[in-house]
Each structure stands twice: as C-alpha cells, then as structure tokens.
Amino acid sequence: MEQVLRNFFLFLSKNKFFTKLARRYGLRFGAARFVAGETIPSAVETIQKLNEQGLSVTIDHLGEFIDSEEEAKKAADECIEAVKAIAGHKLDSQLSLKLTSMGLDISYDLALDNMRRILQVAEQKNVFITIDMEDHERCQTTLDLFKELRKDYENIGTVIQSYLYRAVEDIEDLDQYSPNLRLVKGAYKESPKVAFPDKKDVDENYKKIIKMHLLNGNYTAVATHDDAMIEYTMNIVKENDIPLEQFEFQMLYGIRVERQEELVKEGYKMRVYVPYGDDWYGYFMRRLAERPANVAFVLKGVVGK
Ligand code: FDA
Secondary structure, three states, rough: HHHHHHHHHHHHHHHHHHHHHHHHHOOOOHHHOOOOOHHHHHHHHHHHHHOOOOHHHHHOOOOOOOOHHHHHHHHHHHHHHHHHHHHHOOOOEEEEEEEHHHOOOOOOHHHHHHHHHHHHHHHHOOHHHHHHHHOHHHHHHHHHHHHHHHOOOEEEEEEOOOOOOOOHHHHHHHHHHHOOOEEOOOOOOOOOOOOOOOHHHHHHHHHHHHHHHOOOOEEEEEEOOOOHHHHHHHHHHHHHHOOHEEEEEEEEOOOOOOOOHHHHHHHOOOEEEEEEEEOOOHHHHHHHHOOHHHHHHHHHHHHHO
C-alpha cells in the first residue's frame, strides 16, 4: 500500500496538469506545513519565527523546469533578492539552491556565471550558500563547479550523498578545500550501478562519511531525521572532543519539529531547510511520497482549520 501511495504522489509531483490546477485554484492543501509561502516576505516571516525559537535556517527558492537562459537568470536574481532580504532583516539564515535552476542543463558556463553573481552579493552580505546535490548524472559537474567557486569564495558549500558508492572518495578528494559540507543519505532514484540498493549499506556509509569529515576537521552539517544517525554523530563528537562550532544538525521544515526543538534545548546547532516559492507543488508531493504517513498530518491540518 505504501509503495502504491509513493508512486501515486511521485506521479502527481511530475504531472503538469495537476501542477497547473493546484496553482490556478490556490489548492494549497496542507502544503504550508512544508513550504513557507510563495514570496520572499512570507519566507522572511517564517524564518523570523524559527529564529525566535533558536533555530537557524537555510532557505531554498523552489524552482523547477528551467529551460531557458532567461529563466535561469531570473532564478539567480531571485536568489540575490533572497540574500539581500536575509541581510536586510538580519536573519540567521543561509541560502540553498540547485544548479539546474541556475541553468546547468543549458551550459556549465551559464550556471557558473549565475553562481558568481549570487556569490559576489552573498560574500558582501556575509550569507553562506549551499549547492544542493541533485541526481547522480549531475554529481561530477556539481563538484567541479563547487571546486572552481571554492577557490574564490569562502561562503560556499555543497552536499555529499551516502547512497552513492563514490561518497567516501569524494570526501577524501574534497578535503584539500576544507569544505563545509552537508551530508545526506540521498533522495533520488538511482541505479544499483552507482548507489547502494540496501538501506543498511546507505546507513553504514552515512556513518562512515560523518566520521571521516568530522575527523578531517571540516565543518559538517548532518542533515537527517534519523535518530540513530543523530546519536551516532553525538557519540563521535564526544569521543573525539569535536567542538560544537564544527558541526550542526539539519532537518526539513515541518518534519520532526519537536525533535528539532529538543536538539536546540540540548545545546546543539539545528538548521531548518525552508523551501518557498510558487513552485511548491512538486516539492510538497515528493515529501508525501517520501513518507505517506505525512498525509495524515496534512489531513489533520486541513480538517483542523
Ligand atoms: P530515512 O529516510 O533513512 O529515515 C530514517 C528514520 O528517520 C525513519 O525511520 C524515521 O524514524 C525518521 N524519519 C525520516 N523521515 C521522517 C519524517 N518525514 N517524519 C518523521 N520521521 C522521519 N537529498 C539529496 O539528494 N540532495 C540534497 O541536496 C538534499 N538536501 C537535504 C537537506 C536537508 C536539510 C535534509 C534534512 C535532507 C536533504 N536531502 C537531500 C534529503 C535526504 O537525502 C534524505 O532523502 C531525507 O533526509 C530522508 O532521509 P533521512 O536521513 O532523514 O532518514
């Protein structure tokens, strides 16, 4: 049943007809639980509330289906505006983005130019930018682009996915850049040719890269909702006297909210990934597909209003 629901939501996430319908009628269901509105002001309001609770943030402008240079430039302009809003409102927030929305599928140089434009402003405003990691096909190009930018900018990081066989090698290779990396298990459907098909191997590799990156002395963002991985990190940190300033936990907006608050109370840095933008529909459907149990939360929210 769970697999049927998962496939159903993944189908809805990619369906242009339902995307249009949802937008036209403002059919927001319970999306507000996972998405901070459609505009920068609504995102600012959400960040302020989270900051008041002691939570740090990274915001992500939801932009998919980029197929022209103009759209990519527009997406980069939106990121620049978001960076300015973060600085202008003195928010405790970083920015996350996807290279495909910067035009990576059109050309490497277009994405690089857009990234340089954003990073110049972000550097002046002291805002950190993380390049999200997309599917395996784009992994090498994303890392190449990250390395090129890292030579010129301090305020940039990226993501390593433990489901990929290459993850350990990438951590070793990137060490020379002393990178600030977000470590995740990985969210895309990948072939067993490139990724561990078994969850237990993904989890073991996740532990491996957390330990490696921390012991290399690099800043580590452990982005997971999994208590076993959180506890593992806490133990490694304790055993090796790693300072609190060298790592943080990250979770998605609206997921395990109580656990997020607990971690803050326990003295850990906790960053929430907050998506916003009018392309909220695909993101929302993917969250439901990831964990059909979320549907129950959403329905409660709808019925409760
Ligand atoms: P996993 O799915 O393995 O679940 C383990 C346990 O965690 C569950 O048994 C349950 O106890 C708990 N749990 C998980 N989800 C829950 C939920 N919704 N509600 C309640 N409990 C839950 N991926 C990627 O490919 N590229 C990227 O750039 C990013 N970026 C990113 C940023 C941030 C801040 C986060 C948190 C995640 C990402 N991801 C990502 C997604 C990531 O790769 C992964 O798909 C999800 O985090 C799910 O994996 P987990 O490690 O959370 O737990």
